[in-house]
Amino acid sequence: MKKFIARRLAIAVIVMLGASLLSFLLLYLAPGNPAHAILTAQLGHDPSLEEVAFFMAKHDLNNPFLVQCSQWLYMITHVNLGMSFRTGEPVLVEFIDRFPATFELASASMLIAVLIAIPVGILSALKQNSMLDHISRLVSLLGVSMPNFWLGLLLILFFSLKLGWFPCFGYGTLSHLVLPAITLGTGLAAPLMRLMRASMLEVLRQDYIRTARSKGLSEQVVMWKHGFKNALIPVITHMGMQIGHLLAGAVIVETIFAWPGVGKFLVDAIYARDYPVIQGFVLIIALFFVLSNLAVDILYTYLDPRIRYDVENGK
Amino acid sequence: MTLLSIQNLKAHFHTEDGAVRAVNGVDMDIEEGEKLGLIGETGCGKTVLGLAILRLLSENTTVEGRILYKGQDILTMSDHEIRKIRGKEIAMIFQNPLSSMNPVLTVGTQVAEPVELHQHLKKKDAMQRVIEMLKSVKIPLPQERVKEYPHEFSGGMRQRAMIAMGLICMPSLIIADEPTTGLDVTIQAQIIELMKEVLRDSGTSMLLITHDLTVAAELCDHIAVMYPGEIIEYASVRDLFKDPKHPYTRGFLDSLPDRGLKPIAGISPSLIDLPAGCKFHPRCSLATERCRKERPELIKVGIKHYVRCFLYD
Numbered sequence A: 001m002k003k004f005i006a007r008r009l010a011i012a013v014i015v016m017l018g019a020s021l022l023s024f025l026l027l028y029l030a031p032g033n034p035a036h037a038i039l040t041a042q043l044g045h046d047p048s049l050e051e052v053a054f055f056m057a058k059h060d061l062n063n064p065f066l067v068q069c070s071q072w073l074y075m076i077t078h079v080n081l082g083m084s085f086r087t088g089e090p091v092l093v094e095f096i097d098r099f100p101a102t103f104e105l106a107s108a109s110m111l112i113a114v115l116i117a118i119p120v121g122i123l124s125a126l127k128q129n130s131m132l133d134h135i136s137r138l139v140s141l142l143g144v145s146m147p148n149f150w151l152g153l154l155l156i157l158f159f160s161l162k163l164g165w166f167p168c169f170g171y172g173t174l175s176h177l178v179l180p181a182i183t184l185g186t187g188l189a190a191p192l193m194r195l196m197r198a199s200m201l202e203v204l205r206q207d208y209i210r211t212a213r214s215k216g217l218s219e220q221v222v223m224w225k226h227g228f229k230n231a232l233i234p235v236i237t238h239m240g241m242q243i244g245h246l247l248a249g250a251v252i253v254e255t256i257f258a259w260p261g262v263g264k265f266l267v268d269a270i271y272a273r274d275y276p277v278i279q280g281f282v283l284i285i286a287l288f289f290v291l292s293n294l295a296v297d298i299l300y301t302y303l304d305p306r307i308r309y310d311v312e313n314g315k
Numbered sequence B: 001m002t003l004l005s006i007q008n009l010k011a012h013f014h015t016e017d018g019a020v021r022a023v024n025g026v027d028m029d030i031e032e033g034e035k036l037g038l039i040g041e042t043g044c045g046k047t048v049l050g051l052a053i054l055r056l057l058s059e060n061t062t063v064e065g066r067i068l069y070k071g072q073d074i075l076t077m078s079d080h081e082i083r084k085i086r087g088k089e090i091a092m093i094f095q096n097p098l099s100s101m102n103p104v105l106t107v108g109t110q111v112a113e114p115v116e117l118h119q120h121l122k123k124k125d126a127m128q129r130v131i132e133m134l135k136s137v138k139i140p141l142p143q144e145r146v147k148e149y150p151h152e153f154s155g156g157m158r159q160r161a162m163i164a165m166g167l168i169c170m171p172s173l174i175i176a177d178e179p180t181t182g183l184d185v186t187i188q189a190q191i192i193e194l195m196k197e198v199l200r201d202s203g204t205s206m207l208l209i210t211h212d213l214t215v216a217a218e219l220c221d222h223i224a225v226m227y228p229g230e231i232i233e234y235a236s237v238r239d240l241f242k243d244p245k246h247p248y249t250r251g252f253l254d255s256l257p258d259r260g261l262k263p264i265a266g267i268s269p270s271l272i273d274l275p276a277g278c279k280f281h282p283r284c285s286l287a288t289e290r291c292r293k294e295r296p297e298l299i300k301v302g303i304k305h306y307v308r309c310f311l312y313d
């Protein structure tokens, strides 16, 4: 197990380096000059040529590509993500300041998704082709096909502008959290529910379920003791992979609801060509992605005893 | 005394292609202590018959007829009543123990379930019972192995654990579905020996489902031969080998390796589109006009020897 984790962490480092180099390359090739963008925002008018030149020199933006690359590599290997062009604060500090808001939104959304998807998915499977099953499948199909931003705008229109139940943007109280968490949560719930249903149906067809019934066990015991844990295995995998998408979804939802989290700051940084912030955040998000996948793989060994990482070739 | 009496049992599946008529009017009795072998080609409805006895068939199935267990009809019991029969009075040993055991629960947990449920044993006492039971089916180091998962067992050991799971409540009837199929020849022989041994002393009756006549001959007193959904001959093991009556039974015996390996001409009919009259007539060299039109009844041709064929009418 230790060997497995060590190997996965080594791969994680490579993945993160790759991701941040890629984002660096994309920015380098993208049109738009950071000096111009940031100075315009800071000064309120177009900067002069001297001001732009000074900014470029100060932030080493005139160096050749490979030199900039190695400077970036040198920095991150010394746990230094640099300073934001816009705020002048260290990127890591900017991230840590905003992370709690995103974490709050992401956990609330995940919680909503799990609370909806797992029970409804299971009920839907147990009562296959019932009214409940048809309705929940239709709703989840809608949920899968409806883009996040669209649902978010609809919710704002209805619950905030029309009914006035919840504020339409901002951060701080629980009622601020409701609409963005629902927006992000239902987007997660829809595919999760479909998977839970399909997985439960698949498990109920298995021979060992018949064996369990043949012993005289009640349907509840058959479902929960014999069915549920097996059915959960693919669902957990999916949830693990969703953590990455959750952050991507947060970018959109935070922007719509002006939620002061990592996602919104990243979007603002992209508009402003704030290179260090973009690269740093991409790096940290990649880290989350890799770590959450690793956590799921480890969780796996507890859920499914057939999976052992310490056996030679025993995957 | 008759333990289980199956009367005119039918089991049909409703599928998109039409009704799959897997069991078509089976009459069969199992006496107390009797070991009855149910043999027939793959796909002739043996497993379906076994599952019907415990009401384990899927929802899309119509089951008709009567299955009297100690005089009570299983088919009209409430769900609660049938659950008291399952595992306690009638237990089933399934084909393919790997897929028939839950991959995420330990073998000990799974073997213990019937006694925890029916004899209300506490976890610890149940596990003690399981260890004794695993010892009696000759699984080495049972104290260790109860904590292992099915995939950590070899095929033969898994089958032994399945047998232990079936016998742990000392049921009156055990239905064993192809208990040796899929195992190496030497392991097969060991399992047959084991079953002989565990069944010898207990008064347990057994319905042994197999396509392998030699396995049935080793373990059973009587044999029922099935041909798409019907019992076409019933006899003691000795009579069946010495004096088979039905043309299909004769053909089946001739197809055995030590009797010349001569296969029966033609193929089994489709269960969706069964022939009228005697179901064997399209493959039978002795078929007459009557065989094409009328379904023969089971005819008594000797002591405990019955055959479904007009030749003996």
Ligand SMILES: Nc1ncnc2c1ncn2[C@@H]1O[C@H](COP(=O)(O)OP(=O)(O)O)[C@@H](O)[C@H]1O
Binding pocket: B013, B014, B015, B020, B022, B040, B041, B042, B043, B044, B045, B046, B047, B048, B049, B058, B271
């Ligand atoms: N749930 C089901 N739905 C439709 N057909 C089924 C179902 N279960 C079994 N059958 C069909 O019933 C026939 C008899 O199967 P089975 O009893 O398993 O044969 P065997 O004699 O080899 O045990 C097969 O043709 C099989 O395809």
Ligand SMILES: [Mg+2]
Binding pocket: B043, B046, B047, B048, B095, B177, B178
């Ligand atoms: Mg079978």
